[in-house]
Amino acid sequence: MTKHVVSRRQLLTAAGGAAVLLAGQVSPADAAAAGVDRQTDPADLIVGCHGEHQSGIVTPAQRHLLMSSFDITTTRRHDVVELLRSWQVAIERLAVGAPLGRNHSLNDAPGDTGEAAGQGGARLTVTIGFGPSLFDGRFGLAAHRPPPLIDLPAFAGDALDPTRSGGDISIQACSDTRIVAEHAVRDLARVGAGAAKLRWTQGGFADPPVRPPGTGRNLLGFKDGTANLDPTDAVRMARNVWAAPGDGAPWMTGGTYQVFRRVRLKIEDWDASSLDEQQDTFGRFKSSGAPYGATNEFDPVNSALLPTDSHVRLANPRTGEASEDERILRRGYNFADGYDPTTGGYDFGLAFIAYQRDPRRQFVTIQQRLAASDALNEYTSHTASGVFAVPPGVRRPGSFVGATLLDP
Amino acid sequence: MTKHVVSRRQLLTAAGGAAVLLAGQVSPADAAAAGVDRQTDPADLIVGCHGEHQSGIVTPAQRHLLMSSFDITTTRRHDVVELLRSWQVAIERLAVGAPLGRNHSLNDAPGDTGEAAGQGGARLTVTIGFGPSLFDGRFGLAAHRPPPLIDLPAFAGDALDPTRSGGDISIQACSDTRIVAEHAVRDLARVGAGAAKLRWTQGGFADPPVRPPGTGRNLLGFKDGTANLDPTDAVRMARNVWAAPGDGAPWMTGGTYQVFRRVRLKIEDWDASSLDEQQDTFGRFKSSGAPYGATNEFDPVNSALLPTDSHVRLANPRTGEASEDERILRRGYNFADGYDPTTGGYDFGLAFIAYQRDPRRQFVTIQQRLAASDALNEYTSHTASGVFAVPPGVRRPGSFVGATLLDP
Numbered sequence: 001m002t003k004h005v006v007s008r009r010q011l012l013t014a015a016g017g018a019a020v021l022l023a024g025q026v027s028p029a030d031a032a033a034a035g036v037d038r039q040t041d042p043a044d045l046i047v048g049c050h051g052e053h054q055s056g057i058v059t060p061a062q063r064h065l066l067m068s069s070f071d072i073t074t075t076r077r078h079d080v081v082e083l084l085r086s087w088q089v090a091i092e093r094l095a096v097g098a099p100l101g102r103n104h105s106l107n108d109a110p111g112d113t114g115e116a117a118g119q120g121g122a123r124l125t126v127t128i129g130f131g132p133s134l135f136d137g138r139f140g141l142a143a144h145r146p147p148p149l150i151d152l153p154a155f156a157g158d159a160l161d162p163t164r165s166g167g168d169i170s171i172q173a174c175s176d177t178r179i180v181a182e183h184a185v186r187d188l189a190r191v192g193a194g195a196a197k198l199r200w201t202q203g204g205f206a207d208p209p210v211r212p213p214g215t216g217r218n219l220l221g222f223k224d225g226t227a228n229l230d231p232t233d234a235v236r237m238a239r240n241v242w243a244a245p246g247d248g249a250p251w252m253t254g255g256t257y258q259v260f261r262r263v264r265l266k267i268e269d270w271d272a273s274s275l276d277e278q279q280d281t282f283g284r285f286k287s288s289g290a291p292y293g294a295t296n297e298f299d300p301v302n303s304a305l306l307p308t309d310s311h312v313r314l315a316n317p318r319t320g321e322a323s324e325d326e327r328i329l330r331r332g333y334n335f336a337d338g339y340d341p342t343t344g345g346y347d348f349g350l351a352f353i354a355y356q357r358d359p360r361r362q363f364v365t366i367q368q369r370l371a372a373s374d375a376l377n378e379y380t381s382h383t384a385s386g387v388f389a390v391p392p393g394v395r396r397p398g399s400f401v402g403a404t405l406l407d408p
Numbered sequence: 409m410t411k412h413v414v415s416r417r418q419l420l421t422a423a424g425g426a427a428v429l430l431a432g433q434v435s436p437a438d439a440a441a442a443g444v445d446r447q448t449d450p451a452d453l454i455v456g457c458h459g460e461h462q463s464g465i466v467t468p469a470q471r472h473l474l475m476s477s478f479d480i481t482t483t484r485r486h487d488v489v490e491l492l493r494s495w496q497v498a499i500e501r502l503a504v505g506a507p508l509g510r511n512h513s514l515n516d517a518p519g520d521t522g523e524a525a526g527q528g529g530a531r532l533t534v535t536i537g538f539g540p541s542l543f544d545g546r547f548g549l550a551a552h553r554p555p556p557l558i559d560l561p562a563f564a565g566d567a568l569d570p571t572r573s574g575g576d577i578s579i580q581a582c583s584d585t586r587i588v589a590e591h592a593v594r595d596l597a598r599v600g601a602g603a604a605k606l607r608w609t610q611g612g613f614a615d616p617p618v619r620p621p622g623t624g625r626n627l628l629g630f631k632d633g634t635a636n637l638d639p640t641d642a643v644r645m646a647r648n649v650w651a652a653p654g655d656g657a658p659w660m661t662g663g664t665y666q667v668f669r670r671v672r673l674k675i676e677d678w679d680a681s682s683l684d685e686q687q688d689t690f691g692r693f694k695s696s697g698a699p700y701g702a703t704n705e706f707d708p709v710n711s712a713l714l715p716t717d718s719h720v721r722l723a724n725p726r727t728g729e730a731s732e733d734e735r736i737l738r739r740g741y742n743f744a745d746g747y748d749p750t751t752g753g754y755d756f757g758l759a760f761i762a763y764q765r766d767p768r769r770q771f772v773t774i775q776q777r778l779a780a781s782d783a784l785n786e787y788t789s790h791t792a793s794g795v796f797a798v799p800p801g802v803r804r805p806g807s808f809v810g811a812t813l814l815d816p
Contacts, residue, residue, distance in 0.1 A: 068747070106684035113679055114629025114694055115742075118617025163750050179615040179625075182744045186754075190679060201747040207587040209526025217587075221522025271521055271598060276514035286522055334523075336590045337746070339476070339609040342571050346594075 046121035049092050051393040052254045053242065054401060056125030057329070057355050058231035062174040065204035065333040065351060066181040067260060069131070069167030069386060070189070070196040077139040081406050083195040084128075088400035090191045091126045094184050100191065113190070116183035122175045126184055128401045129170040129258045129388025144405055146249030148257050148358040149389045155371040157382065164384035167199040170258060172353065174331075178205075202262055202384065204333025204351035215289060215297065219334050219348045220270055220379070222282055223289035226297055227316065229329045240362070241329050241355050243392075251404040254392030256355045259328075259363045262335070262384035267346040270379045281375045283310030309375040315366060328354040328362050349380075359387060454529035457500050459801040460662045461650065462809060464533030465737070465763050466639035470582040473612035473741040473759060474589040475668060477539070477575030477794060478597070478604040485547040489814050491603040492536075496808035498599050499534045502592050508599065521598070524591035530583045534592055536809045537578040537666045537796025552813055554657030556665050556766040557797045563779040565790065572792035575607040578666060580761065582739075586613075610670055610792065612741025612759035623697060623705065627742050627756045628678055628787070630690055631697035634705055635724065637737045648770070649737050649763050651800075659812040662800030664763045667736075667771045670743070670792035675754040678787045689783040691718030717783040723774060736762040736770050757788075767795060 047055045072080060090100050097120040101111020135145035173184040181203075189198045208216040218224040229236055238244070243252040270278070279286055283306030289297035291312065293305035306313040317323050331354070337347040356362040371377070391402050400407075455463045480488060498508050505528040509519020543553035581592040589611075597606045616624040626632040637644055646652070651660040678686070687694055691714030697705035699720065701713035714721040725731050739762070745755040764770040779785070799810050808815075 103683050106687075107682050109680055110629070110683050110686070110694065112629075115625045115627050117625060117629070117695070118619055118622070119615065120618050122618075163748070177615050178613045178744075179742065182627075186675070186679075197749075198747050199749070203744065203746065205586045207527065207585050210528050210530075211526055214526070217523045217525060219523050219590075221518070221520075221525070267594070271594075272517055274515050275511050275518050278518070279514075286518065287525070334587065336586075336611065338611065339606050340571065341605075341607070345606075 045123055046096055047123055047125050049088075049095050049126075049394065050397065052395065053256070053393045054125075054127045054390060055095075055393070056127035056172055056174055057241070057256060057331075057390070058237065059123075059125050059174070060231075061206050061331060061333075062123050062125070062176045062181075063206055064175050064178040064181045065206070065331075065353075066173045066185050066201055067204070067351060067353065068171045068173070068185045068189075068201040069199045070169045070171065070192065071199045072134065072138070072168045072195065073197050074195045075138060077406070079195045080139055083192055084400045084402045084406065086191050087128070087188055088394065090188055091184075094126065094180075094187070095121055095124055097121050097124075097180075100187050113183065113187055116177075116180050119177050119180050119183075122177040122180040124173065124175040124180050124184060126188070127170075127172040127174075127258075127390060129172070129390040130402070130405070131166055131168050131170065131386065131388050133166065134168045141405065144249065144251060146243070146247070146252050146257075146389050148243070148247060148249075148360060149387065150360055150364070152259070152359070152385060152387050153364065153368075155367055155382065157371055157377055157380075158385070159381045159383055160385050161383055164200045164202070164262065166386050169196065170260065170386060170388040172258070200384070202260075202335065202351050203337075204335045206333050218332070218350060219265055219267065219336065220278070222278075222284065222286055223297060224332055224350075225330065226284075226289055227301065227312070229327055231329060236327075237329070239357070240325065240327055241357055243357055247357065249389075251408065252389060252391065253404075256357065256390045257359050258386075258388045258390050259352075259354045259356070259359055260384070260386040260388075261352040261382050262349065263352050264347065264349040264381045264383045266379045266381070267348050273379075280307050281311060281379070283307055283312040307375065309373050311370070311374050311376040314369050314374050317369075326362050326365055328356040328366070330354050349383075355390070453531055454504055455531055455533050457496075457503050457534075457802065458805065460803065461664070461801045462533075462535045462798060463503075463801070464535035464580055464582055465649070465664060465739075465798070466645065467531075467533050467582070468639075469614050469739055469741075470531050470533070470584045470589075471614055472583050472586040472589045473614070473739075473761075474581045474593050474609055475612070475759060475761065476579045476581070476593045476597075476609040477607045478577045478579065478600065479607045480542065480546070480576045480603065481605050482603045483546060485814070487603045488547055491600055492808045492810045492814065494599050495536070495596055496802065498596055499592075502534065502588075502595070503529055503532055505529050505532075505588075508595050521591065521595055524585075524588050527585050527588050527591075530585035530588040532581065532583040532588050532592060534596070535578075535580040535582075535666075535798060537580070537798040538810070538813070539574055539576050539578065539794065539796050541574065542576045549813065552657065552659060554651070554655070554660050554665075554797050556651070556655060556657075556768060557795065558768055558772070560667070560767070560793060560795050561772065561776075563775055563790065565779055565785055565788075566793070567789045567791055568793050569791055572608045572610070572670065574794055577604065578668065578794060578796040580666070586611075608792070610668075610743065610759050611745075612743045614741050626740070626758060627673055627675065627744065628686070630686075630692065630694055631705060632740055632758075633738065634692075634697055635709065635720070637735055639737060644735075645737070648733065648735055648765055651765055655765065657797075659816065660797060660799060661812075664765065664798045665767050666794075666796045666798050667760075667762045667764070667767055668792070668794040668796075669760040669790050670757065671760050672755065672757040672789045672791045674787045674789070675756050681787075688715050689719060689787070691715055691720040715783065717781050719778070719782050719784040722777050722782050725777075734770050734773055736764040736774070738762050757791075763798070 099112035175181040215223040291301040507520035583589040623631040699709040
């Protein structure tokens with residue numbers, strides 16, 4: 001057996017090297033090789049990689065999530081820059097369904113693992129974040145650690161597995177096709193070999209209903225996301241999600257902060273509880289999603305009509321501007337990691353991802369309130385956690401995510 | 409907290425009881441309650457539950473699999489009959505996207521867990537099989553154990569986890585929407601509470617490419633299923649898949665035998681191997697899927713041109729009629745159960761399901777040959793296994809899967 005590891009040089013060569021890197025886009029020849037035909041592929045199958053913000057934040061949720069985290073294994077700052085450059089080239093190819101690298105020789109490992117061939121863009125987005133540990137002494141970045149990028153405090157009821165938590169760099173891959181999301185992380189891990197090593201992954205799925213269309217449901221059977229922030233509301237996004245120049249880390253302007261929580265649900269207990277108990281837990285009706293005291297899902301919430309320990313009331317007390325400024329942009333996915341009676345039954349839950357301008361006054365404030373009193377706590381257990389600074393998008397073709405920090 | 413367990417009586421009552429049971433179909437009122445509108449829902453979203461064979465065998469593969477297995481916890485044969493009757497009622501409702509049971513009281517646990525509300529049929533199929541252990545002394549069925557339902561022999565290289573293998577009854581749920589497949593097994597487990605307990609589950613996904621459309625790829629990056637049996641070939645199905653009256657168990661006529669194998673793939677080793685090595689392992693070209701010596705995916709295989717230890721050559725030696733009669737109907741799904749360096753990296757592989765008339769001369773013969781010599785063995789490990797007799801379909805409305813055995 002011949003063993004070879006794909007090299008970043010191979011990727012850059014295969015992708016047309018500097019030409020692609022400088023152009024910041026896939027060449028027509030590469031697009032043709034990938035079968036990309038913009039006349040027959042609906043534009044929404046391809047999510048652009050460039051702009052003020054990274055994709056995958058305000059992008060409407062795709063059906064599949066693969067959240068992942070990497071540990072940096074190199075000690076050289078230069079290698080980190082090259083890693084991020086290589087990932088950018090790779091991400092731009094993945095986004096249009098183009099293979100990573102060509103096969104120059106039968107004696108080499110294929111440049112692309114191949115399982116997503118023919119899948120097209122499938123609305124893939126890849127979103128990169130930097131964990132607190134990236135700002136330790138290794139790469140001279142300590143002075144640039146953004147004040148909002150705190151280490152999350154311990155919350156009451158946490159049952160975190162450190163091997164499934166944290167990490168130096170997060171990669172959130174979302175796509176409407178599962179194999180495309182799986183392929184993206186696997187092949188980015190290959191591209192990063194020698195500089196970064198996969199630490200953990202967490203899959204998830206979101207299946208909005210079809211009749212009638214509307215808000216998807218979580219594995220507790222409740223509509224989830226009814227009161228989420230509106231990602232098309234630019235004013236609200238600027239206020240609650242996007243980092244601003246005055247936030248203490250100029251290089252993060254246009255970026256945001258990502259919190260990941262793996263929230264396991266005690267399915268057997270929940271399924272045995274009464275409808276009354278379930279609805280009281282949320283403060284909403286299960287079937288319609290309407291808040292207590294109202295009739296329709298999107299009717300205004302009157303907190304006074306909700307049980308004091310209900311999840312909806314505690315998550316957002318709706319006390320005016322202070323509550324409004326606390327709100328986070330959630331990107332929640334269900335996970336169903338199987339049933340195994342030897343380890344406690346259903347390993348089901350919520351792969352919770354939230355974006356915000358400052359976790360200190362947003363996620364942490366909300367979660368401290370929930371951890372103290374939420375009726376839902378009886379049925380949940382947070383088993384993994386992470387917080388990451390998500391740099392702004394790539395504004396200049398040829399640049400890369402993280403350049404504002406590492407190559408300003 | 410009030411705790412209640414949904415009862416089978418509740419399900420039967422909610423479903424209209426005897427009326428639905430006898431009619432063998434969902435009433436117009438139930439269909440309306442579920443939002444079913446046959447004029448606007450394409451018929452192919454709903455797979456019928458009745459016929460000579462169970463659905464989910466020759467049904468074209470849906471995108472998502474949830475394979476599962478149950479242990480019978482009752483000691484009474486009567487309870488097993490009631491379990492299967494209740495499951496049949498439930499399956500007929502699930503197939504059209506109707507909820508299981510109505511909520512009669514806020515003090516009761518909901519009849520349906522609710523997470524699949526509004527999803528419609530989503531091409532759900534539920535396929536039931538009986539494991540060898542169902543024919544032990546407990547239910548007086550020993551004399552009816554079909555001769556083809558053997559205990560699978562140990563194969564070289566097996567690394568089976570007994571807690572993820574076997575079981576008294578298998579339920580294969582397939583749907584184009586993941587939450588529908590997950591919901592089906594979870595709610596069937598609830599319906600069966602007191603008589604059967606979930607033993608294990610294994611998820612899977614199949615994403616056929618879109619440009620051009622065609623055969624899907626496995627996680628090794630190769631097209632998988634090119635040479636599968638054609639499920640529309642009735643003559644071949646009768647010969648290789650469907651149990652016949654002379655096969656030693658008349659109650660199985662129109663049924664088939666299901667073999668499940670969880671085949672873990674050593675992804676890191678595979679991804680580091682050369683294209684040459686990968687192609688030699690299969691005897692096919694990775695990109696096109698064409699067999700060695702040919703140009704196109706569906707060109708005939710000339711075994712003499714394939715490496716002697718290649719997977720394609722050993723799986724089907726193509727030596728004439730004997731080889732033809734060995735062939736199995738595969739229903740293969742990829743699984744990607746995450747990355748966890750503490751347990752060895754990627755837990756990726758193939759959730760292999762195959763249907764056949766007689767595992768003794770089909771799966772076992774093939775697998776013994778593969779286990780001895782297949783070049784692919786370097787990259788695989790069978791971590792779970794099961795074999796089940798899949799009874800014929802429900803021919804009479806009001807009957808149930810397994811009636812030919814338990815209520816003839």
